Amino acid sequence: MTLFSKAPIFTLALMAFAATIRIAEACTRVLWNDNDFAVMVGRTMDWPESTQPILTVFPRGLAREGGKAGADVVVADNPARWTSKYGSIVATIYGIGTADGMNEAGLAAHMLYLNAADFGPRDSGKPGLQAGLWAQYLLDNAATVVEALKLFEGVQIVRVEANGHNANVHVAIEDATGDSAIIEFIGGKPVIHHGRQYTIMTNDPTYDQQLALLDKQDFSKPASDMPLPGNVNPVDRFQRATYFHALLPKPKTEREAAASILAIVRNVSVPFGAPYKGFGIYNTEYRTAADLTAKRYYFELTNSPSVIWADLSAMNVEAGQPVRTLNPDDISLSGNVIGGFRPSPAPF
Template identity: 60%
Template sequence: MCTRVLWNTDGRYVMAGRTMDWPESTQPTIVAFPRGRDRDGGKVGDIVAIADNPLRWTTRYASLVTTVYGIGTVDGFNEAGLGIHALFLKSTDVGTRDPARPGLQMGLFGQYLLDQAGSVTEALALLDTFQPVMVEAHGRQATIHFALEDVGGDSAIIEFAGGEPVVHHGREYTIMTNDPTYDEQLDLLAKQDFSHPSSDTPLPGNVNPRDRFQRAAYYSALLMPPADRRQAVASVMAIMRNVSVPFGAPYQDFGVYNTEYRTVVDLTEKMYFFELSTSPNVIWIDFDALELGDEPLEINPYDTTLVGDVTARLQPRPVPF
């Protein structure tokens, strides 16, 4: 499931928040990747998912990301100030595999953009150079869509329908949740009248993607200029908590799911904030203070001894992609 909110109207800070909502743990790991890493976009961990013409590349930019199931990237940003967030979208259709085009498994789609692009515009220019290929993990296909933003405040939403990318590009595209498609979500939001906000304004309050989209749009439009970065992060995190899914909340065929974690990316100062729902602590990483050599650094956010600035606690460990 999940929700993404971008705050790009403050004039000082560009920040994006997301929730990860899922029926089980996604086994997240926070990883800092160095430049110059060789990747194979046809592998899912150690498994070869695309034997015919996989996309291969060497990373241009270092990045700081949260992984999913050890096979891909769902959230994070790079040293140039490009951020990405992968969210579930059941209607995703990447089409039939065309071996004439380099293939990229969906779990590495976001990582590829972080590795190779320094802005939203540069990332969108890469879409014609490869074909995304559907893969599966833990019994579910990677039917996902992507939100991008950069340090200049630009934004884009990328979905796939009939094998082709559907792109919404512009600073105004600040909210994303899940099904229905983005066009339909915008139409549903337009039917709401939030022009005179007050404590009596009726808001959609359930956990489905339509309600979360509209609630996030309402509250993000009310954000006030922060006194400092700390207040700016708190403002975005407050919205992410507002659209989080409580434990035990029912959701159609998914049964019961909840928000596993929340993140805030500060693209202006390259800070990454992470809040695990089952931990009492918010942790953060200062990207510029990382001592990043030739090997990835990682940290397990399920370690409940972590609190505050954990930049120095990232350790070099093998990462399967």
């Protein structure tokens, strides 16, 4: 069956999806784990306003409480508490948690919006972890996807609100071996897709439904005249990222690998002025890329002219070192910004 003959089926499915969804803030994650050079991952952060991202380097040995969102107590009964085992570099969100980041062992985590997320009623028998700290909890305590999934079983994720937005989220994780997992809460229960094959992630519908919609498309014989989903909704971005991901040429250098992953996340970014707001889809605020092999983290604010990066492996994250931060909202920043990080109070 050709792509043209499958299009009506896909259109009907997408219309049904659009009729049921209330809001679908856009983000995209792309993992490249089969290039024989480096494990690379990229993401877009798409949101209706600034998430106030601050690039933050956390050392090992930090005492955390998972029941607080800034000064607010979100989980009063049995909050999760831990001391970080691994240092990390992250992009914070609203000063209450981590939206994206990587730790010194090469585990990366990405929090994306999922309207269908349902964490279920609070079970005080499990330590409660406010959703904004979900990614940071995994980065603090796990070196691999397998470790992170096991660790995750011991806590309950609790919804939190920030700036009037509920943290209806799902999380993607991957490690330096190329292993990957997508974690969603549907109907109060965790649904986990674990395996190297799970490389692309956007937003609603649920991951099972995204895979079913993707299966209705035929990208087996890519050509320059092949019709390709080109809108900014999560389904089109999922399929477009999948198509271009399959065509990536093998890189010879890290520069080529980073450029390749950033090229795809730019392709699925939401431009300023695109049809959003009423559709619940918002323009891209920033893009990141992480080399999990070299432990290098790239960041690109969409209203700044340059990509910046920092090598986590070159930063001292031993216990007792200060938290260090860098505000990326500075158009003078360019290239390697490791020297721009300054000691700062821990945001959480």
